[in-house]
Amino acid sequence: MAISTIDGQKVWQRRDRNTQLRTWALWLVGTAIFMWCWQQISAATTWPFFWDAPRIAADIGGRALPPRWSYMDKLWAPLWDTLNIATLGTVMALMMAVPVAFMAARNTTPSALFVRPIALLIIVSSRSINSLIWALLLVKILGPGVFAGLIAISIRSIGFCAKLLYEAIEEIDEAQVEAITATGASRWQVMAYGIVPQIMPAFAGIAVFRWDINLRESTVLGLVGAGGIGLQLQGSLNTLAWPQVSLILLVILLAVVVSEWVSAKVRGAII
Amino acid sequence: MSAALDERLGKPWKKPPLISSPALRWTLLIGTVIYLILAMNSIEVNWSRVYRGLDRGWQFVVAFANPDFTSRAAEIKDGMIESAVMALTSTVVGIAISIPIGLGAARNISILPVYLVCRSIVAVSRALNEIVVAILLVAIFGFGPLAGFLTLSFATIGFLSKLLAEEIEDMDKVQAEAVRATGASWLQRYIYGIHPQVVPRLIGLSIYRLDINFRESAVLGIVGAGGIGATLNTAFDRYEFDTAAAILLVIIAVVMVLEYLSGIIRARVQ
Numbered sequence: 001m002a003i004s005t006i007d008g009q010k011v012w013q014r015r016d017r018n019t020q021l022r023t024w025a026l027w028l029v030g031t032a033i034f035m036w037c038w039q040q041i042s043a044a045t046t047w048p049f050f051w052d053a054p055r056i057a058a059d060i061g062g063r064a065l066p067p068r069w070s071y072m073d074k075l076w077a078p079l080w081d082t083l084n085i086a087t088l089g090t091v092m093a094l095m096m097a098v099p100v101a102f103m104a105a106r107n108t109t110p111s112a113l114f115v116r117p118i119a120l121l122i123i124v125s126s127r128s129i130n131s132l133i134w135a136l137l138l139v140k141i142l143g144p145g146v147f148a149g150l151i152a153i154s155i156r157s158i159g160f161c162a163k164l165l166y167e168a169i170e171e172i173d174e175a176q177v178e179a180i181t182a183t184g185a186s187r188w189q190v191m192a193y194g195i196v197p198q199i200m201p202a203f204a205g206i207a208v209f210r211w212d213i214n215l216r217e218s219t220v221l222g223l224v225g226a227g228g229i230g231l232q233l234q235g236s237l238n239t240l241a242w243p244q245v246s247l248i249l250l251v252i253l254l255a256v257v258v259s260e261w262v263s264a265k266v267r268g269a270i271i
Numbered sequence: 272m273s274a275a276l277d278e279r280l281g282k283p284w285k286k287p288p289l290i291s292s293p294a295l296r297w298t299l300l301i302g303t304v305i306y307l308i309l310a311m312n313s314i315e316v317n318w319s320r321v322y323r324g325l326d327r328g329w330q331f332v333v334a335f336a337n338p339d340f341t342s343r344a345a346e347i348k349d350g351m352i353e354s355a356v357m358a359l360t361s362t363v364v365g366i367a368i369s370i371p372i373g374l375g376a377a378r379n380i381s382i383l384p385v386y387l388v389c390r391s392i393v394a395v396s397r398a399l400n401e402i403v404v405a406i407l408l409v410a411i412f413g414f415g416p417l418a419g420f421l422t423l424s425f426a427t428i429g430f431l432s433k434l435l436a437e438e439i440e441d442m443d444k445v446q447a448e449a450v451r452a453t454g455a456s457w458l459q460r461y462i463y464g465i466h467p468q469v470v471p472r473l474i475g476l477s478i479y480r481l482d483i484n485f486r487e488s489a490v491l492g493i494v495g496a497g498g499i500g501a502t503l504n505t506a507f508d509r510y511e512f513d514t515a516a517a518i519l520l521v522i523i524a525v526v527m528v529l530e531y532l533s534g535i536i537r538a539r540v541q
Contacts, residue, residue, distance in 0.1 A: 124523070
């Protein structure tokens with residue numbers, strides 16, 4: 001805050017001159033970077049295609065509508081696969097995430113020097129790679145199909161679940177743990193009666209939250225050959241069967257909305 | 272003697288069950304078991320294929336110890352720059368669009384028709400998967416980073432406006448009212464009463480979204496929307512695991528640096 005004078009009168013200013021200059025310099029640099037980036041994109045774009053876009057969009061829209069409802073018969077099985085990938089993937093991820101979370105949390109880790117960094121490394125690497133990349137890799141290793149998708153989803157989810165879970169473990173009320181320890185309980189009993197009941201609501205919330213995300217992600221895994229409804233989408237796109245594409249997109253949208261509704265309901269009931 | 276003692280002690284303590292109604296508890300349990308059995312059975316695992324694949328999996332793990340940055344260095348560099356460019360521009364444009372939409376989607380400062388329109392934009396943007404949007408935009412705008420940029424901007428709107436709207440709904444009303452009492456216009460009320468309250472959170476969320484956009488831009492290339500994903504996809508297709516490992520290591524490194532920087536910046540603004 002500063003006072004400056006305009007025409008000999010003192011007026012209030014929000015920032016003094018140096019701060020203001022620095023702010024403007026930052027904005028200038030930011031704008032320059034943005035403009036440079038924009039040029040890069042612009043250079044890589046075929047602009048005639050861009051100007052043509054409304055016509056193409058209208059054309060695709062015209063072909064895609066109405067959706068081919070009869071194709072629904074072929075979508076039930078992939079939809080079931082998609083649901084299984086999401087659910088079993090979440091279950092598997094949680095089973096692996098729990099030990100990782102206990103190893104990563106500062107107050108429960110067996111060794112802060114060796115075990116904790118390893119657990120954190122597992123969390124970071126699982127989180128930084130998208131499930132589609134995991135699927136791409138696992139299709140090469142395990143062969144195409146639902147199994148690769150399932151493993152991809154579960155590997156991808158470990159980091160997310162373990163991170164949220166270990167933060168929950170670090171925030172527990174130590175008094176309860178001390179009370180259990182004071183009864184002469186063993187390490188495992190302290191965990192079962194002192195820590196687990198405290199993180200149970202967080203655990204359930206994380207599970208449902210991740211299941212919801214996984215359902216979204218598993219709808220597109222088929223694009224790289226990892227099973228589920230994405231496989232049908234890929235096939236329809238390749239044959240330019242737009243009425244089928246629009247139906248599949250509608251089904252995906254509906255599945256996502258339903259899963260969001262379910263997860264909101266369940267979380268509302270738990271917390 | 273011992274019977275009398277038992278009576279005085281009463282029944283031993285048992286942990287109360289998670290769901291108190293036994294009927295609901297058993298239905299849920301049995302239903303879950305049936306579902307799991309059905310689901311497990313519907314997943315076919317071709318073990319001989321897996322067995323053959325294990326060799327390749329091992330090659331991939333080994334490749335991480337010996338990543339090949341050099342033989343495709345030019346492609347990796349171009350891909351990374353394109354990914355970064357897409358992430359940056361889409362975050363900037365996405366934020367610029369999300370602020371008005373976020374304001375409109377906050378129930379306490381907007382009128383009902385505007386609120387409904389903005390909320391439906393948020394809902395549509397959040398429900399559509401980035402990859403699906405990218406496929407459609409690639410079909411419409413052609414291959415290249417422009418489709419990726421548009422996809423990420425669209426996804427950013429849903430994410431940022433929703434969180435911004437929630438932040439505005441949770442803000443301290445007193446400050447906004449104080450500014451209003453001075454006779455300020457709607458815009459002045461926003462700039463002096465509301466904006467300063469949400470700015471730290473907005474900066475934090477923007478950096479977080481930049482991080483997400485970068486990660487997403489790494490996969491958009493798989494469907495032809497520009498970025499490092501195209502190079503990665505080619506590397507996997509050619510079974511060049513050492514190049515793929517190098518790309519993944521670069522992605523992990525950038526994500527970690529971004530996460531570290533965002534931690535510092537968020538700590539400074541809050």
